[in-house]
């Protein structure tokens with residue numbers, strides 16, 4: 562069939578979304594074919610009633626979240642709606658609109674579920690996919706939105722308890738947030754926040770010894786490397802980086818992963834280097850970003866007591882009251 566016919570078919574399917582009778586089939590067809598219609602996102606966003614219909618799909622399963630009664634069928638149906646939202650979240654023309662309309666917040670109740678059953682696991686994974694699409698391309702406004710709406714604790718819990726794939730996407734989201742200066746500052750603003758992340762990262766490393774996953778390890782290492790660029794975090798990591806990352810435990814697993822090897826080497830170098838390390842971003846930091854980071858590091862150095870280098874315990878600061886004042 563011709564491109565014009567195909568485009569007509571797509572527009573027809575989009576229009577069917579506002580008809581409750583036709584919606585389920587339209588959701589399925591559109592989510593299956595979404596890759597072959599590059600303008601699907603703006604069409605979804607600008608066509609009458611469509612986004613409201615997707616939101617209605619989402620809200621309609623809230624009553625099944627607690628107590629957990631979501632059926633596989635209902636989960637599939639809402640995941641098809643989420644797949645369309647993922648298109649909107651990926652598209653450069655619509656992602657800011659999605660964020661400004663606060664629509665990602667409607668997915669947080671899904672991320673907040675804990676049931677291990679397939680319909681819930683699939684729902685969490687698909688919801689993470691939407692957030693993952695939002696953070697894929699660096700965008701400080703998206704990062705600020707996600708920080709303000711407290712996505713981090715939701716990601717941390719999935720990193721602790723989710724399936725390997727959910728853990729990977731949740732860790733990817735945290736990685737992308739950390740790579741933004743606002744994200745690193747947020748996580749390192751209090752000891753509680755830093756240790757919440759560091760505890761989850763290290764427990765994931767422990768679990769990787771039993772159930773290896775290179776793609777998950779990759780994001781974990783990248784998170785640690787980024788943390789090691791923050792002075793206070795670097796000092797804490799000297800005490801609480803898992804041994805498995807310091808010795809050759811994962812050498813065989815990452816032997817064909819040049820990037821991970823480089824990140825791990827750089828991480829260990831940052832921890833061993835008493836001086837502040839160079840930033841490791843893919844682009845050179847701008848003068849203002851560099852001076853802001855330097856300024857923050859200097860302020861911290863002035864305000865904080867130095868932690869004795871031989872301080873005991875895996876968590877160097879654990880004996881110090883976990884107050885922000887001690888951390889900052």
Ligand code: TRP
Nearest residue numbers: 711713714748753754755757758
């Ligand atoms: N309101 C909490 C805070 O700002 C949110 C939070 C809970 C959190 N657990 C976290 C933030 C772990 C970062 C890391 O601290």
